[in-house]
Amino acid sequence: MNAHALSEGTYTVDESKNFIPFNSISDSIKDRPGSLLVEICPFLIISVEGIIIIDPGLGLKNKSGEFQIIKNLSQLGFNSTDINIVLLSHLHKDHIGGVAYEENGIMNPMFPNAQYVYQEEEMNEALSKLPSKSFEASKLKFLKSYKNKKELSGNTQFSKNIYCEISGGHTKNHQVFWFNTANKKYFYGGDVLPQGTQLIRKFAAKYDFNGKESAALRIQYGKKCAEENYACLFFHSSAHPISKVKYADGRFELLNN
Template sequence: MAKIFPLSEGVFTVGRDKQFIPFDLNNDELTDRSTGSLLVEVQPFLVVTDKDLIVLDAGLGFSGKDGIMQIHANIAQAGYSYEDVTKVLLSHLHKDHTGGVLQKDANGLVKPTFPNAEYYVYRPEADYALKTGYPSYHPEEIEALLSTAKIHWLDGQSGLIDDYITYTHSGGHCPEHIVYLIDDGSDKVFYGGDEAPQLKQMKMKYVAKYDFDGKKAMALREQYGEEGRREGWKFLFYHDVTTPVAVLS
């Protein structure tokens, strides 16, 4: 049975400038933020199977006052070590999903955040990200990641990783977005990245302005929901403030 641990970096608002600003649910008011700001969680996941420790997307890359990366501390709190992570699966390369893939050591050298993991990157998304750049992508960080020896390239419309993780090109939120389904034989864990980012979006039918192809993303959510209900998927919601994991009824 797969074990699932949300690795929250906190709640933020994000506006048209794509800046993520911390938000205190007890003291802040959404109406005080810029017009059109969205309230989101930034929440990678750790999925533990018999074969792997898998991190799904990597957050903004924040560190605490002690200098320890928050994603490392969260994994330790779950009872594991970041050094034991074997796979990092990236749905796309927007900065709020890749800020935590690299870190600087005490000497200022940039190195992978998870030294013993392979980073799975969809090759067309890497090409698109480097070509497109700011504000959604940070090319210098992506180039640094791609220059490491830890990259495992994914190609084609779909494929299988180690015989139990399926990736599929979806292309709704951004043109080269992909989604993952982890099937360890007892659980099916679905990670839709920013095409299934919140539970409420699986229940409401609407076109989101922040998606590259809003109508396609809406149709994909409906597709994911139908298949997930039928097969009992556990959905992981990267941007959901209250419900990180759910089985749809």
């Protein structure tokens, strides 16, 4: 099993929840008052279960008119039809924008041979919140009506090596993924553990459904990863998307391997 980062770069996001590309060389955050910088990094997992994408990102095109995620895949020698499974931690638009795209008013799957996997209750909750700036209604409805999907209900041993665990914290039914093989172990904490630095700089985030719960979970997951030698996959960290962690004397350290 091997994980690869599919970094989509850096964006700014403000109250409107629109993601605008940010070039750290030519753009200045001062020109975008009230905005936060957000890095976006989906992952590719090559496993015996198949070729997997975790949280396919914003689904935006680059300047050449190609979908960034497809471009990133091609650089690793894959194309959209190679993907067998798409795992979704939760359904916020920055995580599921890349599940599908619209062409002439019709939604098409971005990965036509993949099964899309999400928590059923997460979907019910998201649909009940529409209209909402945090969700893209067309993508939610696409997933809900898509033929090749798997709706999980709670903690699920998805396959021999992949465990889907409800974490809550960020959204009510947010899930995290544990990948466990004889030679490689990965943990994907989604938006409960979106950046390695969040293990070091402790805080409760306003954007979480339950910020305190999320903060406590980060520590719990971080400790487990350190003890059991899992490499963490960080969705909102393009600079250091994959890192093992060390925990000693009450402190975390990122090993950035």
